Amino acid sequence: MNYQVDTRGYYGDFGGAFIPEILHPNIEELKAQYLDIMQSSDFRAEFDSLLKDYVGRPTPLYFAKRMSKKYQTNVYLKREDLNHTGAHKINNTIGQILLAKRLGKQKIIAETGAGQHGVATATVCALMDIECIVYMGKIDMARQRPNVERMRLLGAKVVPATSGSQTLKDATNEAMRHWINHPTDTHYIIGSVVGPHPYPDMVARFQSVISEEMKTQLLEKTGSENPDYVIACVGGGSNAMGAFYHYLDRPEVRLIAVEAAGKGVDTGESAATTQLGKPGVLHGSKTILMQTSDGQVVEPYSISAGLDYPGIGPAHAHLFASGRAEFMSVTDRDAMEAGRLLCRTEGIIPAIESSHALAVFEQRKFAPDEVVVLNLSGRGDKDLQTYIDYEFE
């Protein structure tokens, strides 16, 4: 089975570029150039040096001793939370801003849910002195207030998306509309492995640094590049794809993708896309999508703004359909408990997105000799108010 994108821009039955004609030249330009640019030596040098000196990579692979003891297995945390700006998102924005410069673009737009991608985009735009507009759902602006302030401090303009559910889906719609109206001078930095081809592949490649480092670090710590399991949360799926990337063709490494169940998969307030969705087309690609029987996109729900999206990247839809990855879902409550547990066992406050992945240890037993790597995608600073306000049992 092939898990990489094919020449038509598809992963199995999923992917493609379902875009209005106006965006065709932009997508063609990207498609024609992204691999050449990314593989050029000057790009690699600049990308690698920024990841090292500016972002702080490689991020540690930390053996979580007390967690391992509690769950009777070997838990390693890939510390993406220690990246500059607090999440994995910056791996992608560094890559895309360097690409945008080489494409001669003068302006950047982005969508954001939790605000992590928005902050990571505003950050690289400040670094490169490029104008930046970030679209964010009005509801998300309220629940991720500190990140809105961060983006503004960094010089970005934050525009509220007031249509639909006023969350990530609608912010993405608004960003696409902006791009349609400004197709020549603007690059759209999509924040996850979603959107029309070649975005899912491009973002996956920028995030693949996560599993590239994991291989070296695991070899050093355990004597093997391969863990038994890799666990990651999935909103659009960029941190998960980064953590899975170099293991996709190693079937002995099992992959667990964790979706947000919200208040429960059957409550009507959920974002568990693979359980509730069907194949459909949104934001430029064919993927699994939460929708009504009439094909209208359903407004998802999760306590975590970064997982509150009705689709998943097309590569994940393929991992799901082919059975290569196992998809699990975790409720708000279980995620919040797991997040608090990590604070108290390891002294690490995780992003609520990452807490969803952590909750897998309560649902699933791993053997004492197994090695489990959990991609800790971000830190919980932005979620402090949600943790404080949450009524733990």
Added chain:
Amino acid sequence: MNNRLTNLFTHKKENLLAIYFTAGFPALDQTIEIAKATAEAGADIIEIGMPFSDPVADGETIQQSNQQALDNGMHLELLFSQLANLRKEVEVPVLLMGYLNPVMQFGLEKFCQKAAEVGVDGLILPDLPMQEYEETYRPVFEQHNLSNVFLMTPQTSEERIRKIDALTNGFIYVMSSASTTGKTGAISTEQEAYFERVAKMKLKNPRLIGFGISDNASFSKACQHANGAIIGSAFIKTLAQSQQLNKDIGTFIKTVKGETVLS
């Protein structure tokens, strides 16, 4: 291909007016009423919009009409039942316009079959890529005698325009500028130069200019450079404000065409 749309172009080649409205807006059950009034007032082609939750190529006016139509309870099954008597009421060519996902969920075969059955002549699906059209959709459209309309923009390369022309069997939708729907303002000389550039290509298909056409001035200007023009957002705004649908539709269309309106 031989249908009402292709027939229209054999005998009328200029000043063609196409009108877009969203099915289910302003009220759920006015689809036929609006189509009939629009045709009687002098529109040459009618485009009926199939509402979608995430219309990314549309500006605020059409977004809101889509949302309201969905809130009113519009869906494809209902639309087809409303259109059951379309051909008793309306003679002009009718196209369905909308996004791909609802069509996919309805089922491509079944969708085309129903469309043909009620007397629809063509389809405009802005997020249907050319590659998918060639591989999957074209045979089904053709089997049901449905014309396919592609859009082109100021950024579309000459090579791609030629390809669009080769694959089109109705008309080419010439977007007046790089924008979402509903942009207002006069047509610039830059836009006119672009329309002329396309006119000089001697394409086999008729061209209708759309996006930002809203009144007699912009309609007349567009008609100088193409076979006609398409109006959407401005018409939707008229519907939204209308107290007397028939009268207001008549006034709008006659005004756009520069005919004297008797009050």
